[in-house]
Amino acid sequence: MALPFYTISDLDLANKTVLMRVDINSPINPDTGEILSFKRIEEHARSIRKLPLCKLILLAHQSRPGKKDYVNLSEHAKVLSDLLERDVIYVDSLFQKRAVDAIKAMEVGDIILLENSRFYAEEVVLKDATMDTQEKSHIVRTLSPLADVFVNDAFSAIHRSQPTLVGFCRLMPSCAGPLMEKELRALKRVTENPERPCIAVLGGLKVDDSIKVAEHLLGRNIIDKLLTVGVVGSMFQWADGYDLGTPNINFIRSELKDADELVERCRKMLAEHPDRICYPSDMALNRDGKRERITLSELPADAPIYDISIDTIARYSIVIKEARTIIANGPAGVYEIPEFSEGTIEIFKAINDSEGYSVMGGGETTQVIKDRKMTGIDHVSTGGGALINYLSGKEMPALGALRTSRGMFPEGEEESQK
Structure with missing residues (x-):
């Protein structure tokens, strides 16, 4: 089942500097800062294991301004390190000098997790802006020259338009990550000529x-x-x-x-x-x-x-x-x-x-499936609002950006034909 944009198998990521947008937004105990569920982090850990060795820069958010769980990503980095059994270095900066220096010092095999993208006003106030505007953000203008490829694995954020989700796609070859690909193939199966x-x-x-x-x-x-x-x-x-x-x-x-x-x-x-x-x-x-x-x-x-x-x-x-x-x-x-x-x-x-082939979603749905150890369900989605918007036929800005990128960077076509 063909997808209208590149996946990681279409682009050469080996030894490259890769920007990867993930969604590790997790429930957090506001009193202790403890992450209460690792589900989304586990899903992205699986995606990271499927990448070839590269210099991997992770972009992510946690909650939104004004919420009690609006915290930095230091604990997320620790959890991801434990899951991967590899060091994931947390950098308390997104595009300032500390982040730039950390990226420039990376070696192949290194993984860094930059600061909560929503700590920075651009990621919040530009949520409905055009791709032109997203590209002009400080986040994108600073990080894009430092990377070779952009991978969007944040399926649960595909209904949003923000600098870290769509801003890089016209500036470098871009593709869907493994989790994104898995989610979309499952949804296409149940919505496009389903059995x-x-x-x-x-x-x-x-x-x-x-x-x-x-x-x-x-x-x-x-x-x-x-x-x-x-x-x-x-x-x-x-x-x-x-x-x-x-x-x-x-x-x-x-x-x-x-x-x-x-x-x-x-x-x-x-x-x-x-x-x-x-x-x-x-x-x-x-x-x-x-x-x-x-x-x-x-x-x-x-x-x-x-x-x-x-x-x-x-x-x-x-x-x-x-x-x-x-x-x-x-x-x-x-x-x-x-x-x-x-x-x-x-x-x-x-x-x-x-x-029959089954796709299920929703936070409550997921918890019941987990509690009852229901293993016969074919796909349990990680998406919330993204899943609802997809099933409602809404436009998905992040997917549109990936489609645009494929048309601008034909090298992925050449790579997939090798």
Whole structure:
């Protein structure tokens, strides 16, 4: 499956000075500075192992200004060193003299991690700027003459336009890194001529994200069936005329400022795709901490909906078993409470056991898969906003920059033909 830009196999990186953008943005204990999850760092460690020996300069960010986890990258460098069993030198500078001197002193095989790119105003204020403007930033103007190749491995940031993500691509040969390539090949497989039947399972609290994804996947006929769970399922029930009950309507309105607009968009999808959208036929209420089943015909509910129930689990599991391609994002209920984790676990188990090709994403989704040791899922994405934007058909600035670079530097074409 061809990609419209170079990958590391297309460019000669051996013994070169390589700028590599990664996304090691990780959850951090604000009191101790301890990194709480190594998942993203582990993924990029795998990418680094696939590179030939070179002088490797890593660019990365952590959080954003004003957040408690907006810290330097010294701990990230230590974790990466441990994972690689190689020294990763942290440099507390991005493009000032300390960074330049460190880069000039590198030898083949060295790895340095420069400072949190968002410590510098350009990386933050130029987030929506053109490539021309990104190229003129101090970050890019200082670092680009020091490197031979740019590798973007930060899949989870492809929906952003910032100097360290797009600014180098017209100034040097640029390519997608191994993690980026793996993510994009998986997503292309489920969105471009997927094996049929192709289904999506969308849930969780981020209803606006799920609705954007649903509109694109249904509108482009990418999926044959949409299974909705969680608050997403409740929204479609509401849109189809069911009274969810005061506790649930109040909760949705408290979580979603634009609830009425989102319901209307759900209603429009139901009108346009009446046979392709499924919502739960029975749910589990939280009745004073106890699980209580309720069917659609018994609505409105006088207690909050916390999960899907047995009939919906059985019905959805059949659809999942018959699917050849599965896209899934978000849990089916409040899975953190054991009493209401059944729907999420059973739906994910059905996906795990399915013979179809499956791609799953979402922070909560990832945690359930890890906790339950579900190894039958083909691809678990590292992307959050990037995954949602990709599945919504949005333009990806970082991918556009890589495509532009391929057109400007034909040496990659020559290398790939050797």
